[in-house]
Amino acid sequence: MSGLLDGVTVVELASWTYVPSAGAALSDWGADVIKVEDVRGGDPCRNLIVGGLDPADSRVHASVLMEIGNHGKRSIGVDIKSAMGRTILGELLGRADVFLTNWLPGPLARAGLTVPQIREFNPDVIIARGSGQGSRGPEKDRGGFDAASYLARAGVAHALTVADQEFPVTQTPAFGDLQGGITLAGGIAAALFHRERTGHAPIVDSSLLAQGMWAVAPDIAAADYFGIDRIPVGPAGTAPNPAVNRYRTRDGRWVQLVLLQADRFWRGFCERIGRPDLGVDERFTPLANLVVNQEAATAELRHTFAEHDLSHWQQALANEPGVWATIATPREVLDDPQAQANGYFLTVTDDAGQQYRTVSAPVQFDETPPPPTRAPEYGEHTEEILLELGMDWDQIIAAKDAGAVL
Known part of the structure; x- marks a missing residue:
């Protein structure tokens, strides 16, 4: 039942990753998402180099972020500033359920796409907007990327940077974008339900600033309640509860413990790691004593975990009822049997016959993963979509000759 949005048409006028990733989620859920790209090169994300990785060195013919943020869509190349292109866009909007965009208010107004003007094409279309800082206020027309609007301005970097770090934490590509995109997709689904x-x-609005604030909402609330800049944290590698901390193994890997109810799990855990003495040590039981003597307990656990490789601890803790996990690498996540069993990957074949995987939207329905789909080539579906709008081939050729479509 991955096609809950079958029959829903989304017209997307957006680039990069934040708002397009909302469209990818809607596509995973069954919507027909038509990506409107210009006639001068399309979404700049198509040419984005991620982490200095040369696409020529990749084993597949696919762009990492383009696939994640745009799989399952159809692409049409249109010059919406031309009279013919605007007519085509109007026809698309007239048939759409959702207009999804990351264009700011100023550019939308210059393109003749204010809310009243969009409503002229279709009074029942849901307008969904994603921005850096929100659709109102003095900086509504200021652009934003997640490293600025989400990580920096929303307080995320400050909240996650420990006191003895020389530089603030950074993020992996699209870290805030993808969180923001799935939130925006959820808002659109709610709007569709409301319209029904x-x-x-x-009108649906979200922003990277709002998403970042939501991510560190406890820190922001504590700032107001207590007049502080962050929820107190100790030096790197420490935790008030030593049973909720990370420990390095002999081979340089890490085990994350999350034994929040230490009184319930501590004794059995200590037996599993070969330290039954810690489980009955009065310094560490009950939890109040464990917290008071956190330095001694942390030192004991660090020493113990450092005695064996990760594989030993994975076996020793296999039946541990408390929560724990290996700090996995992305390559290990590709082989995670739990991720595979739940259909969290889309396995697609490129034009050279190479299979590659990307991650699907993190919500499923009736335990059914979405069908595997790739991102469209630039303007790949232009003619197909124009034919659906009722244009004949002579009209399509004339539009191409005029530069109105790709």
């Missing part, structure tokens, strides 16, 4: 119930098509 009431007939009213709401």
